[in-house]
Each structure stands twice: as C-alpha cells, then as structure tokens.
Amino acid sequence: MADANMAWAELPEECVAGILHHLLCLPDHSMFSGVCTRWRTIAMRHLPPMQPWLFMPSTNATSFFCVACERTHQGPCLPDNARGARFCGAHLEGWVAAAEIPHDDRSVPGNRAPALLNLCTGERVLLPRSLRNNNPDTTFINHIQAVILSYTPCQAHPYYAAAIVSGKPNIMFWRPGMSDWVPQMLKWDSGFKMWQKQLSKDPIEDANYIFFGPLGGGFYVLNNKEDLLVYAPKANDRHGELTMSSVNKYQLRRNPRPTMPEPGEVLARYLVESRGHLLMVVRFVSTEKATVAFDVFKLELKPPSWKKLTLDTLADQTIFLGRGCSFAVEMRKSSQCPPNIYFLDDSVSFSGAGSSTSQAQQVQGPFPCGDTGRCCEQGIVRCPPREPPSDSSPWTWFYLPPYVAFLEWFKTQAIKQLEQVLSKFLRISNVNLIGNCCAKMKHDSAVLI
Structure with missing residues (x-):
C-alpha cells in the first residue's frame, strides 16, 4: 500500500499538470493540491x-x-x-x-x-x-x-x-x-x-x-x-x-x-x-x-x-x-x-x-x-x-x-464543516449513550422490583 501511494506521489510533473489543466474549478484544484506536498508544489505552478x-x-x-x-x-x-x-x-x-x-x-x-x-x-x-x-x-x-x-x-x-x-x-x-x-x-x-x-x-x-x-x-x-x-x-x-x-x-x-x-x-x-x-x-x-x-x-x-x-x-x-x-x-x-x-x-x-x-x-x-x-x-x-x-x-x-488566499479560506471553511459534522456526531452519540443508560436503569429497576 505504501509503495502504491509513493508511486502516485512520484508521477511525472507533466502528468500531474495534465490532470490539473482539466480542473478549472477552484475547490477541485485546491483539493487536488492537498494530496501531498509535491502535488501542492506542482499545483502552485499551474494555477487555474x-x-x-x-x-x-x-x-x-x-x-x-x-x-x-x-x-x-x-x-x-x-x-x-x-x-x-x-x-x-x-x-x-x-x-x-x-x-x-x-x-x-x-x-x-x-x-x-x-x-x-x-x-x-x-x-x-x-x-x-x-x-x-x-x-x-x-x-x-x-x-x-x-x-x-x-x-x-x-x-x-x-x-x-x-x-x-x-x-x-x-x-x-x-x-x-x-x-x-x-x-x-x-x-x-x-x-x-x-x-x-x-x-x-x-x-x-x-x-x-x-x-x-x-x-x-x-x-x-x-x-x-x-x-x-x-x-x-x-x-x-x-x-x-x-x-x-x-x-x-x-x-x-x-x-x-x-x-x-x-x-x-x-x-x-x-x-x-x-x-x-x-x-x-x-x-x-x-x-x-x-x-x-x-x-x-x-x-x-x-x-x-x-x-x-x-x-x-x-x-x-x-x-x-x-x-x-x-x-x-x-x-x-x-x-x-x-x-x-x-x-x-x-x-x-x-x-x-x-x-x-x-x-x-x-x-x-x-x-x-x-x-x-x-x-x-x-x-x-x-x-x-x-x-x-x-x-x-x-x-x-x-x-x-487570489489563489493563496482562497486556499486559506477554503481550508477554514472545510475545518468549520468538519467541526459541525463532528459536533453533530458527538451529540447523537451522547444522546444514544444517555438513552442506553436510561434503558439499563429501567431494566435494573424492574429486576430489583
């Protein structure tokens, strides 16, 4: 698996640039550039x-x-x-x-x-x-x-x-x-x-x-x-x-x-x-x-x-x-x-x-x-x-x-969205945990009675 990842990271720059030429959408381009340091460096040389x-x-x-x-x-x-x-x-x-x-x-x-x-x-x-x-x-x-x-x-x-x-x-x-x-x-x-x-x-x-x-x-x-x-x-x-x-x-x-x-x-x-x-x-x-x-x-x-x-x-x-x-x-x-x-x-x-x-x-x-x-x-x-x-x-x-400022803004927005998803997930998890505890307490109480 590590070798496969390394092979993707070491693609010739002409191949990476060829892919980037088809990514005219800025969010797509910025996500592509986040794959690895080398791809980010190449992406900065081929801005959309x-x-x-x-x-x-x-x-x-x-x-x-x-x-x-x-x-x-x-x-x-x-x-x-x-x-x-x-x-x-x-x-x-x-x-x-x-x-x-x-x-x-x-x-x-x-x-x-x-x-x-x-x-x-x-x-x-x-x-x-x-x-x-x-x-x-x-x-x-x-x-x-x-x-x-x-x-x-x-x-x-x-x-x-x-x-x-x-x-x-x-x-x-x-x-x-x-x-x-x-x-x-x-x-x-x-x-x-x-x-x-x-x-x-x-x-x-x-x-x-x-x-x-x-x-x-x-x-x-x-x-x-x-x-x-x-x-x-x-x-x-x-x-x-x-x-x-x-x-x-x-x-x-x-x-x-x-x-x-x-x-x-x-x-x-x-x-x-x-x-x-x-x-x-x-x-x-x-x-x-x-x-x-x-x-x-x-x-x-x-x-x-x-x-x-x-x-x-x-x-x-x-x-x-x-x-x-x-x-x-x-x-x-x-x-x-x-x-x-x-x-x-x-x-x-x-x-x-x-x-x-x-x-x-x-x-x-x-x-x-x-x-x-x-x-x-x-x-x-x-x-x-x-x-x-x-x-x-x-x-x-x-x-x-500008592109660099857009990358920073896009990263901030992505982090905010991730925090919202995690927060929602934790709230659901806590609710489920509390629900399970309440059900167990009811069961224990019934057993005691």
Whole structure:
C-alpha cells in the first residue's frame, strides 16, 4: 500500500499538470493540491484561471454556482444585516456592493446606507447616503444602480468609487474620508451651467474604471448612443473634496456601419477591458425578450470609432458581463479554450440612468433570472441556473480572492464543516449513550422490583 501511494506521489510533473489543466474549478484544484506536498508544489505552478462564481443572493439562503464545473458550492455566508439586501456591484478579491444595509449611525435617514462588503474577510466600508452639490446643498440619493471601484478597498492603495444613480446627476463620485457623494466637478466653485456640461445627457448604459485605458486612466462611462465620457478623479485634501482633473467626451460610431439589420432589439451595452483594449459588448433580445445574440466592438482611436470583432478573435478568453463589473478572464492557451460570453438576466435592468423612473418601479421584485446563459460558437447555451427568482436582489458575479488566499479560506471553511459534522456526531452519540443508560436503569429497576 505504501509503495502504491509513493508511486502516485512520484508521477511525472507533466502528468500531474495534465490532470490539473482539466480542473478549472477552484475547490477541485485546491483539493487536488492537498494530496501531498509535491502535488501542492506542482499545483502552485499551474494555477487555474480565476473565473468568478455566480452569486445568487436571497432573503432565506444564498448560493454560489461555479461555471467551470457547473455545480453549486457553499460559499461565504452573508452578514446578518446584509440578508435581503440588493447588491449593485461586484469587485475583485471578494468585495461586493450593497445598495442598503442597516447603518450604525442613527442620524442616517432611514438608518440604512449603501456599503462595500468583503464576504470572505468580513470587512465593511460604509458609503454615504447623501449627495452634496456645489451650492452647497445635500440631497438624499434616490436609487443606486451600480457601484464601480477604481481599486479594491485597502490601506495600501488609494481608491475612488463611482455610482450610477437615478435622477440628476446620473453619476456621482466618492473617496474614503468623504461624508457625501459629489458630482463630477472640474472646479468646486464652478457654476451650475459648467457642472451641467460634465453630465451625460443621454442614459448611461455602463461604466468601468481603467488604469491604463486607450483614452487615459479614469472612469469610462458609456451611454446609449455608444459615446464615451472619461472622468479622471483628483483628490483635493484641502477641503476634503473630490474633483476631476479632466472630463473628456468622445462621440463614437460603429466602423464600418452595419449593412445588415441587427439580430434584435438592443437590451444592454457593456464595457470590458481585455488585453489592453476596450471592448463594447452589445446584447440583443428577441420580441419575447430572450437574449439571442451578442456583438463585440473594439475601440479604435484613429478615427475614434467602434470596430466590430468576430467571436474567434476572443479565443482563449471568457467574458463575464455585469453592469459596472464586467470582466475578461484569460484561459489556458494550451487547452485551446473557445471564446465564451457569460451573461445574467437584465430584463429588469435599470435603463435610463438620469430619467425620472421611480424607485418603486425599478426595485419591484422578485428579480427574474431566466435569461441567463453563455454565448459561444454554437450560439446561446442556457447553462447556469435559471430558477428560482431572487426576492431581494439581481444575481451578480462573485470575484474570488487570489489563489493563496482562497486556499486559506477554503481550508477554514472545510475545518468549520468538519467541526459541525463532528459536533453533530458527538451529540447523537451522547444522546444514544444517555438513552442506553436510561434503558439499563429501567431494566435494573424492574429486576430489583
């Protein structure tokens, strides 16, 4: 037996690596790496692509679906005060944005406020519930549609947040230390007309932060006319303000112009950074409002335009679409992964940021989840779960922490589960032991009588 175990441990690294290339699911990969020290060392040299999980929150229970193995996993538990929250953003290393959770500060209107939550570490960053303009007045935020971060919250790196909201302004900004959100201002004392010029006059479709974007670093905002606005934030610590170092607008058109009719009605447009390029993914639905096709465009600078790409140009990439949190994952080239685009149900998407749509109309539940799936060379494949609809929040993605941190978290969860099983087993054993003792006492008493 010992010789057999030793033979498995001494498999050539090429064989072990070949097995690992088929283990794209992180829990499977981590369990494989726990077989022995040598396998763990090889596994660390052949890490799987960090594909996000599908985050399916609800009031009663929360589950996570892995697109790599197409199984549901037990993921992090939501904090008690976040149960039933509407989630409006997903960010790297386990961070998500919640539109409203109970606030410790009783002075907050309704005692509820948006927050950033790390589901793996339990960290929390409270966000303001009010917007301060340059009058200066403060107004209560009606409805947050999506929260976008420049960087994950940590002390080592400064970060900014942008939020797409209903009403005017349709986008606002914040950085740690500020008590209110602020609109996009080049100078804080600029007039009302100057401030209005910085707004997107058309409904916002999506936003993303790009460090080294083709048009410079900053928040890239896409409207329904497929134009881009780029907001580059600049902190002004003198008054605890946040202003923009630049605001640039780019009118873009598709190049070449489409000669064939589009495959359906445009439901949504998404911004994705991929291999140093900025992509716009356009989603089409049928008359029955089911997703039927996607078009992918790359931003060209000379002249500024959207150039259509074929799906095969995205080989060895998997794109996960979500408002404010779309992400492209590099797959293993040796495995020749076909291009895939995963999408979530946006049938109740918050269309028209900046419009006068009421909050009651926008947050009406339950949130449907039937129009989810994957777009590939074979067409639209309905692979992720499609039921049941959530009673509290749209489904979103959950971006896992880095692999080493994931291993530590996974080990902790496994130990907790083992402790629960052992505790349950011991309770049952004690109950059986007590029951046997009681039965013996009754028997002895009967004998004595």
